[in-house]
Amino acid sequence: MGRFTSGVTVVTTVESGHVHGMTANGFLSVSLEPPLVLVSLGRASKMAALLARTGRYGVSVLSDRQQLHSVHFAGKPVPGLAPDFEFTDGLAFLPGSMARIGCDVVDTHEAGDHILYIGHVTHLAHSDGEPLVFFTGSYRALHTDIDEGFFTY
Numbered sequence: 001m002g003r004f005t006s007g008v009t010v011v012t013t014v015e016s017g018h019v020h021g022m023t024a025n026g027f028l029s030v031s032l033e034p035p036l037v038l039v040s041l042g043r044a045s046k047m048a049a050l051l052a053r054t055g056r057y058g059v060s061v062l063s064d065r066q067q068l069h070s071v072h073f074a075g076k077p078v079p080g081l082a083p084d085f086e087f088t089d090g091l092a093f094l095p096g097s098m099a100r101i102g103c104d105v106v107d108t109h110e111a112g113d114h115i116l117y118i119g120h121v122t123h124l125a126h127s128d129g130e131p132l133v134f135f136t137g138s139y140r141a142l143h144t145d146i147d148e149g150f151f152t153y
Contacts, residue, residue: 008132008139010073011039012058012085012092013050019085019092022047023074025134026114027059035121037103040114048115055105056090057119060097062132067139069094070132088123099126 006025013020024047026040039057041048051057062070072078085092086100093100103119110116133140 008062008070010060013054021073023070037119039117043113058091058093059101060094061099063098063129064132
């Protein structure tokens with residue numbers, strides 16, 4: 001599965017006034033109408049237990065300038081990094097993210113050692129920039145110098 005290029009997100013939830021977050025690349029759009037997304041979390045993860053209680057999550061789609069945030073929320077604290085959050089409707093998002101997606105959990109599905117949390121999108125905002133990309137166990141950059149004539153139809 002490391003041969004599948006993915007974006008990188010930080011999934012957050014707020015419980016008792018405390019923000020909890022984790023890096024996740026198991027994230028995708030499920031439906032446009034109604035607007036649904038999905039995040040796949042390990043059954044034994046702290047975040048899975050939190051979402052079972054809070055029923056809400058925020059997704060920050062990371063930009064190429066937020067690699068340290070990805071590392072930090074993957075459980076490897078970065079010295080000197082003190083993540084700040086923006087709050088919208090009680091959900092927490094990382095400033096500078098390419099997209100901020102707020103969700104209410106509307107369904108869950110057990111899938112092997114993971115749980116799929118389907119969220120109804122209640123908040124959506126985006127900004128310009130380049131995405132943080134993950135491929136074969138490494139962070140990567142997109143090449144934006146593709147010749148316009150490359151694709152043929």
